[in-house]
Amino acid sequence: VQVLQSGAEVKEPGESLKISCKGSGYTFTNYWIAWVRQMPGKGLEWMGIIYPGTSETRYSPSFQGQVTVSVDKSINTAYLQWSSLKASDTAIYFCAKTSGYYYSFDSWGQGTLVTVSS
């Protein structure tokens, strides 16, 4: 089982961005994929989650309207995207796969560092 994320990004404020998370070694459509933010030196924040089998998506109230979570199950890949980045979006973003026991996460991606700076 592996969850592999796309590489680091450096963007300017106002730009758009889409980062990816590819699952392998398991039935991708049967497990939720979540996105978690970690700002520099800070803790973990749950952003949103998607079920690849149906594309059902749920968001944290803190991130609703700020990001979009999507999936392409034909290539076992989930996405997190922004339409207009801000400097405060600078963080590491992790994706994680649920374990099968409620919404615990047993496989995590390596993290994608997003830096937003002019």
Add this chain to the structure above:
Amino acid sequence: DIQLTQSPSFLSASVGDVVTITCRASQDINSYLAWYQQKPGKAPQLLIHAASSLQSGVPSRFSGSGSGTEFTLTISSLQPEDLATYYCQRLNSFPLTFGGGTRVEIK
């Protein structure tokens, strides 16, 4: 929304010590709690789910207990490789929530 409060936020202990971290929920969450370990520069790793069930491959010195609103993660004999930040997480409904984290330092 249900909040998770961890204590302490930082602790320093010696190799071989018993270490206890507490996670308190603002409402009853039954046993729907997980614990994670995040080593510096790495992704989190699931240690315990369902409050007390050890994830496969996790050393037996880690244990979890509690239900309702108060939960505990215990390391029975602290090892140098346990240098990390530990997080609790609510499991059963949205919004999913993490605790603020407890950083464990080795003296």
